[in-house]
Amino acid sequence: MSGLRAHVVVAREHFAVDVKVEVAAGETVAVMGPSGAGKSTLLQAIAGLEPLAAGEIAVEDRIVDRVAAPRVQTTPMNRGIVLLGQDARLFPHLSVRENVAFGPRAAGVDARAARDSADEWLERVGLPGAGGRMPRELSGGEGQRVAVARALAASPRVVLLDEPLVALDPATAGEIRRMLRDQLAGITTIAVTHDAADAVALAERLIVVESGRVTQSGPVREVLAAPASGFVASIAGVNRLVGAAGGGAWRSGDVRLTSADAASRATAATDGVALAAVFRPQDVRVVDGAATDADAWSATITRLESTLAGIHVHTTAGQFDVPLADSTGLALGDPVRLRIDPAHVRFVPVE
Incomplete structure (x- = not known):
């Protein structure tokens, strides 16, 4: 069974993003490309936040978005997909525990069970006992850990990462990268990154997107060892x-x-x-x-x-x-x- 199958076509000002991607259940695929190549547009479309001009998206073989008849357009909250970006976007008025418990509670889980689950997730991401703190009391790295816990506590079928480490210092980014690798094991994931270290650490396969098209794909180390473009050569050093x-x-x-x-x-x-x-x-x-x-x-x-x-x-x-x-x-x-x-x-x- 495919974890995620997507053909995303989105019109942009200077070009159209036209990308096909298939991620096996439990697999992590990295996406890299120059700034403005269409990587974030790809994730936004899969998450349901950017309308398709053409194409189709299926999660665990269930079509959640299709332009051709019969039209399908599932709302973002009902796709089983979570998108985690550079900004943790925690609810500022809720405690860390309530932030993490929000997804399960919205799905109908009992409040006590949701909070217990939140505390378990906070421990898994390296923040035991932090449930009573407020978002304003967290460092950038701590905020991203809470954001990861909140995303995974909702039991998503697919996780989309849009450069969540880019704003962190190198030491903190390394810690979060290791945590992500552990916690995303077995979860279908697409990780957009600008750093080859993220791709090597997190993903089995790498897709390179340039000017809205896939220009190279394959196992991460094989792509970096045989760059098909100047961009890939630059990230591979x-x-x-x-x-x-x-x-x-x-x-x-x-x-x-x-x-x-x-x-x-x-x-x-x-x-x-x-x-x-x-x-x-x-x-x-x-x-x-x-x-x-x-x-x-x-x-x-x-x-x-x-x-x-x-x-x-x-x-x-x-x-x-x-x-x-x-x-x-x-x-x-x-x-x-x-x-x-x-x-x-x-x-x-x-x-």
């Missing part, structure tokens, strides 16, 4: 240089790269096929300007960024990292000669 296959190698102008990976060499076997060379910035080495190694190429520095580990260098042909001690003399506009060991290079097809 790797170089993705587009060229073409030539003589079993990757070529772009005068640059030629080889790979020690058998699958990559097979991908490059047909001359002229569009190909991307993928490799990590930390595996790139600066070599003597006179080096004629087959896997060395020339580039020009376009930007320098300080990092905790040293300097991240952007060039006209890829990026590389150097320790701070080795960065002396690097400046904008400087020519550099770069090299990558074939063992660190993979080739992926360009659609």
Whole structure:
């Protein structure tokens, strides 16, 4: 049985969001994409807060929204779906316990049972004994924990997460991420995030949405290891240089790269096929300007960024990292000669 099956079509000002997604019962799927790509629109439509222009949404094989005849349009509160966003949106006039008990009580659960259940959920999300506090007394991280408890106490069939960690500091976000991973186990979930760490920690599969369309999908680590677009390469922290296959190698102008990976060499076997060379910035080495190694190429520095580990260098042909001690003399506009060991290079097809 499918936990969630959705084909969402929503008209936007500059493009139409047209995304199909299917999530198995109990599975977590991450959704990533550039700002304005349509990720939040997707969640809003599934939750019933954004009208469909076309498409269909089914929860556990029950159609809750369909544009084609016979028209179906289930209200948000009757879909069995909860949406948790960046803002916890707790009821300010209710205690933490009453916030968490709200869903069960609205469903007809006895008040005492609902409050007992609320206390159990607060303990599960790491806030034992916090039921008597008011929302204004909570930190941002505590508020998100209560929001998670309130969402799950309602026994939803589907949970939608719209970047709930984005406003939290890194330490708190890490704690909430671990809590979410534990508490969402077995619950059908879609998690929109901008952070690859969230996708890896929470999800089995990753869907990439760009300009309202799915541009890549698959197991999270496989998608990040073989980025099909510059956006995916950026979130994965790797170089993705587009060229073409030539003589079993990757070529772009005068640059030629080889790979020690058998699958990559097979991908490059047909001359002229569009190909991307993928490799990590930390595996790139600066070599003597006179080096004629087959896997060395020339580039020009376009930007320098300080990092905790040293300097991240952007060039006209890829990026590389150097320790701070080795960065002396690097400046904008400087020519550099770069090299990558074939063992660190993979080739992926360009659609």
